[in-house]
Amino acid sequence: MEFTHFDAQGNAAMVDVGAKAASARSATARGVIIMSPECYKAVRGGDAKKGDALGVARVAGIMAVKKTSALIPLCHNLYIDAAAIDFEFDDQECSVAAVCTVKSTGATGVEMEALTGVSVALLTVYDMCKSMDRGMEIGRIRLLKKTGGKNGTVLF
16 A cells, blocks of 8 residues: 655655546544533533533534645645534533534545544534543544545445
């Protein structure tokens, strides 16, 4: 297997996608933030000290999707058709999962955009809640599904 982001001399390079056919593409990623029971209760109830942590995190994640190419050096600047952030609660673990789905029509996929959206949404929850719990843990960030392109639908 070869890495695609290096030229023949081993230098970092942006992949040329100009000859690839445009297709409808999507990607879904998920990550989790674990917190104290008190913090979890406040986040779930929308009662965090700084306000609606999940509402702010949703907007931050969507904004991050649109700015992925400015954050990840070799990502292409894409036209985003749709981006959504949803949240799932685990009362036993006192965790909130962020799930980001991104859709685009183009010559390259949106996996990095979905992963970036999840990451920034979770970081925003941390920022909104750090006065209540500095021991929060962010993790398990991974791609769940991608569609489109030459490989079609792939589940991870």
